[in-house]
Amino acid sequence: MDVHSPRGIERVTTSLDRFFEHYYMRRPVNATFTGVHDFDDRLPDWSPTGIDSLNGEMREIASMLEREFPAPPSPREYAERPDLLDAQLARDFLSIQLAENESAHGPRGNPALWTGEAVFSIVSLMIRDFAPVEQRVASSIARLSAIPAFLAHATETMANRPIPSAWKAKAVRECEGGKILFTRGIERWIADAKISDSSANDLRQAASAAFGAAAAFADWLRSTPVGPDDAARAGPELFDLLLMRGHHCSRSRNDLLADAKSRFASERAKLNEMAEAMAGSWPAAQEQILSDHPPAEDYFDAFERIWNEARSVALARDVVTWPDWPIRYVPYPEYTSEVAPYLYYLHYRSPAPFDPYRVHDYVVPGLHRASDDSVMRPWNYSVMKLNHVVHHGGIGHHVQNWHAYNRAPSRVAKIAAVDCANRLAMFSAGTMAEGWACYVTGLMDELGFLTPLEQIADQHTRVRGLARAIVDIELHQRSMTLEDAVRFYQQEVGMSGDAARGEAVKNSMFPCAAIMYWLGTQGILDLRASLAKRAGAEWSLKQFHDDLLGCGSIPVALAAQILA
Numbered sequence: 410m411d412v413h414s415p416r417g418i419e420r421v422t423t424s425l426d427r428f429f430e431h432y433y434m435r436r437p438v439n440a441t442f443t444g445v446h447d448f449d450d451r452l453p454d455w456s457p458t459g460i461d462s463l464n465g466e467m468r469e470i471a472s473m474l475e476r477e478f479p480a481p482p483s484p485r486e487y488a489e490r491p492d493l494l495d496a497q498l499a500r501d502f503l504s505i506q507l508a509e510n511e512s513a514h515g516p517r518g519n520p521a522l523w524t525g526e527a528v529f530s531i532v533s534l535m536i537r538d539f540a541p542v543e544q545r546v547a548s549s550i551a552r553l554s555a556i557p558a559f560l561a562h563a564t565e566t567m568a569n570r571p572i573p574s575a576w577k578a579k580a581v582r583e584c585e586g587g588k589i590l591f592t593r594g595i596e597r598w599i600a601d602a603k604i605s606d607s608s609a610n611d612l613r614q615a616a617s618a619a620f621g622a623a624a625a626f627a628d629w630l631r632s633t634p635v636g637p638d639d640a641a642r643a644g645p646e647l648f649d650l651l652l653m654r655g656h657h658c659s660r661s662r663n664d665l666l667a668d669a670k671s672r673f674a675s676e677r678a679k680l681n682e683m684a685e686a687m688a689g690s691w692p693a694a695q696e697q698i699l700s701d702h703p704p705a706e707d708y709f710d711a712f713e714r715i716w717n718e719a720r721s722v723a724l725a726r727d728v729v730t731w732p733d734w735p736i737r738y739v740p741y742p743e744y745t746s747e748v749a750p751y752l753y754y755l756h757y758r759s760p761a762p763f764d765p766y767r768v769h770d771y772v773v774p775g776l777h778r779a780s781d782d783s784v785m786r787p788w789n790y791s792v793m794k795l796n797h798v799v800h801h802g803g804i805g806h807h808v809q810n811w812h813a814y815n816r817a818p819s820r821v822a823k824i825a826a827v828d829c830a831n832r833l834a835m836f837s838a839g840t841m842a843e844g845w846a847c848y849v850t851g852l853m854d855e856l857g858f859l860t861p862l863e864q865i866a867d868q869h870t871r872v873r874g875l876a877r878a879i880v881d882i883e884l885h886q887r888s889m890t891l892e893d894a895v896r897f898y899q900q901e902v903g904m905s906g907d908a909a910r911g912e913a914v915k916n917s918m919f920p921c922a923a924i925m926y927w928l929g930t931q932g933i934l935d936l937r938a939s940l941a942k943r944a945g946a947e948w949s950l951k952q953f954h955d956d957l958l959g960c961g962s963i964p965v966a967l968a969a970q971i972l973a
Contacts, residue, residue, distance in 0.1 A: 513571075595616045
């Protein structure tokens with residue numbers, strides 16, 4: 410059987426099959442983003458009784474997996490027995506989900522999980538042509554009609570939890586985005602997709618009910634007592650569980666924190682040296698980076714040109730298998746462009762593993778004030794090349810996704826890094842997905858692809874990544890407050906007040922996530938050095954990269970054990 414088939418879940422024969430059946434049925438919005446469309450008309454059941462039932466189901470499946478697929482004596486056996494690897498990753502996932510469901514960081518306490526799930530349940534059906542539009546409209550009507558009950562359950566589930574003010578503010582903002590989507594966004598979709606009159610009327614009626622539910626939920630959030638910011642800190646127990654079961658990291662928090670702080674000081678000093686040599690100071694270098702942008706009329710062509718140049722360099726140097734899997738840089742769809750700033754709306758959203766397509770759309774804002782230089786400054790060459798081509802749309806996430814989808818023997822490893830409503834499909838994918846995407850900016854620098862200004866920008870990203878790791882640990886082990894985190898980002902990294910607060914709030918909502926960038930990148934660098942030393946003259950950088958990516962979206966630490 411293949412529970413990943415677009416035709417649906419056919420039959421269950423093992424506890425692993427049961428796990429995947431459970432995964433998609435209980436997380437229908439994740440299923441849509443993955444390309445499993447049997448549940449496109451549903452929302453998850455996060456009511457109090459629904460969560461209790463979900464927890465019971467997860468405990469039962471975890472026990473079944475333990476009995477049928479016990480952990481092997483050595484992780485090297487995973488290379489020959491991908492079913493054992495799947496069972497381990499599935500148990501890790503269930504363990505994490507159970508812990509989150511009992512904490513304030515799951516649906517019992519995090520309102521943004523609810524708002525993100527509600528809004529993206531509809532966005533997921535609008536932005537991809539995986540089925541005829543009338544079929545997607547029918548699913549949208551069903552989900553829109555379910556949103557009032559879904560958000561009513563939110564007030565019941567979270568009724569006794571203190572909600573930090575920053576989390577409330579984020580969820581209220583997402584409600585505002587939802588209200589825009591359920592009105593002007595739906596109208597633009599009707600016009601753009603030429604939806605039939607009868608379907609359009611049903612769609613408007615369901616969207617109107619969803620609009621009212623979003624407004625009511627925002628009002629409820631505003632009216633509830635403000636919880637202490639301490640509720641935003643997960644505590645060391647949950648953080649350590651995520652570190653061990655999610656990232657397969659055996660190092661202690663204290664060891665990681667000391668290492669991150671040492672590297673942060675060193676990398677920040679290097680940044681200052683590079684900036685002073687180039688421009689006299691870091692602020693002066695920042696100004697040069699912002700000013701180094703294409704003319705507005707070259708905006709979209711510049712993305713395509715840089716993407717093609719990056720691919721040509723990587724292929725010429727033969728550093729990785731890069732398939733013919735093109736990206737097309739396009740403006741946001743009109744029906745989601747207005748709502749995007751209110752949401753976790755990604756420029757590059759991973760292709761659905763089980764939806765067919767030839768070219769993947771990478772969405773960026775359209776330019777409405779082409780003559781205004783300030784519009785182009787945020788879209789400078791460093792941002793275009795490092796973030797939108799190398800990290801996301803090129804050799805980074807896009808190439809890693811292809812290898813995971815097409816080469817990984819593990820079923821979990823194929824789907825774990827799918828971008829869903831609020832985060833990745835499975836936490837365990839983080840160090841590989843983000844570690845690889847950060848690692849390859851340094852790799853492309855090795856290949857001579859970065860200019861001196863882009864090297865400085867990449868060095869600043871490295872400093873920021875270490876700062877995020879420090880905040881992630883300190884915040885959730887309760888040695889740093891949320892306000893401390895904001896000040897740290899402002900004073901030590903040079904972030905603006907808004908950017909620092911936004912980053913700190915995101916760190917607070919998703920513990921042990923910010924550290925994955927550094928853990929993954931450093932893990933890949935360490936593994937590369939170790940294997941290169943062992944191989945000597947037989948070393949092949951391309952073989953190393955292909956072997957690593959062929960593991961799929963699994964923790965880098967686990968991949969290192971398999972490849973060692």
